[in-house]
Amino acid sequence: MKLCWIHPTTFNGALSPLWEKLDAAVRPALNVGTKLEFRFLPKSGNFVRSAYAEHINSVHIVEAALKAETDGFDGIFLGCWNDPLWEAREVLSVPVGSVSEQSMLAALAMGKRLAIVTVSQKTTVAIENDLLAYGLRDRAIVRPVRTIMPESDAELLLGAVSDPYASFIPRVEEVAKACIADGADVILIGCAYYGPLLRMASYTEVPGTGVPVVDSSTVALKYLETMTDMAMKLGTVKSTRLQLRPPPREALDQARRSLSLI
Incomplete structure (x- = not known):
């Protein structure tokens, strides 16, 4: 099982002691055989203490989640309480979990x-x-x-x-x-x-x-690990009716192109 933890910011080298401590705290809690990769956003406002700023940043988080799915991850973890959980779940076909x-x-x-x-x-x-x-x-x-x-x-x-x-x-x-x-x-x-x-x-x-x-964070990540295990072994990921039904990919990509996301 491969899980991707998506940070809500770009990489900040000044916080390297935090990233090292976070890795040391979280990774041992996962099951043997579960692989975890931390990813930072290529673009971010690095500020979410604002409804609008969070809204803008959420676009980049979902884009990172889409890339993680394309890269073969089995489950995606949104590593911030300010998260676009429902938006990510709508467009992804693998389990998506959030801290919240x-x-x-x-x-x-x-x-x-x-x-x-x-x-x-x-x-x-x-x-x-x-x-x-x-x-x-x-x-x-x-x-x-x-x-x-x-x-x-x-x-x-x-x-x-x-x-x-x-x-x-x-x-x-x-x-x-x-x-x-x-x-x-x-x-x-x-x-x-x-x-x-x-x-x-x-x-x-x-x-x-x-x-x-x-x-x-670690409790939520363990929860996602279980969600992903169920998806892999039982085939249960999400409902595809109404809110979480993925839009036609062509229409989605057209919207993404309008914002120069792809």
Whole structure:
């Protein structure tokens, strides 16, 4: 089985310690025989804390997903909570998983009420929209998506690579405890990169509460691995009626040419 993890940005060499740590955290969780390749976008605005910017970037993510399918990957993973999941599923014929949907579905088996702790105020809006789109709002607390403050930046992210307890975990824990007070019994980390870093640091539960802090990325990737295994062994990928029915390829490619994508 070959899985492709698509990052939502172009490659940034300054974040190489993060990419190395992410690989070390995620790859060992996969089954023997599962191959994983990380890919960055050839073009990206490298900014998704905006509805319009995310919309623009989503085009490049789906284009990368189409190329990954052409290159022979059996499953595609959209490695960001800000993702074009339904658009990618519509045009691909292999399983497509996202950090958001797959981790939320996994959380349903872990507790009654979930909450997501994310990294910026704008991202809370995108994730709340996901909860509604996936029909999972009733399985979450009131104000189900909350952000750390101050918001995440490159300095905080790189600091969390070396020592997440120094700055990031205290911010997460403060928000997580407020979520727990409002009824959450599962906390998802609403960023594709911080979840693996917390798990690698053995921060998997809010201390003294019994509430798991879920590495959303690795859990979601394992979920995609199962989806892909079912597709390969049982032939079940998706419905091809209505929303997920692929458009005629000629019409799709005409639209892509209009934007000079091909």
